Amino acid sequence: MKTKPIRSSQSPVRVYLSKEEHLRLNRLCQASGYSKSAYFRSLLNLSVPKPKPPIEYHLFMRHLSAVGNNLNQIAKVANAFGIVKPEEWEQISLELKTLILEIRRDFQLPERMNDGNHKD
Structure with missing residues (x-):
């Protein structure tokens, strides 16, 4: 039986985006190599991820x-x-x-x- 890894971030957040915003987020995440969670955390820490x-x-x-x-x-x-x-x-x-x-x-x-x- 697989166990889920323990996350250091324990507070999930739900965000509603328009279709265009969602597409843009996907492009930014793909370009930077960040997951959506990591991308948002980076922005919250006042850092804009650069493309890979x-x-x-x-x-x-x-x-x-x-x-x-x-x-x-x-x-x-x-x-x-x-x-x-x-x-x-x-x-x-x-x-x-x-x-x-x-x-x-x-x-x-x-x-x-x-x-x-x-x-x-």
Whole structure:
């Protein structure tokens, strides 16, 4: 006998939508990869989900991560032989990490809304 998973959200809400609103909600959920519940919760938390990034995005991010790993290995060898100063390497590493975070923010993370009542 299967048991239902325990939900962290225990308060169901019923919402009535017009046919057009329902179609739009379905399109938005499909584009973002969110369930209807997750989409509404995101909006309630003042975050607008973004559409799922294209497959190329994931390939690009994987490649960037591989470049970062290769740079890290090169830096370890260079540092062991005193070829690169640690502070120079830290700057390069920070720039790569910042680039990866900016790309994720622009393509994956939901955008924050400001309703005027919150200080964030």
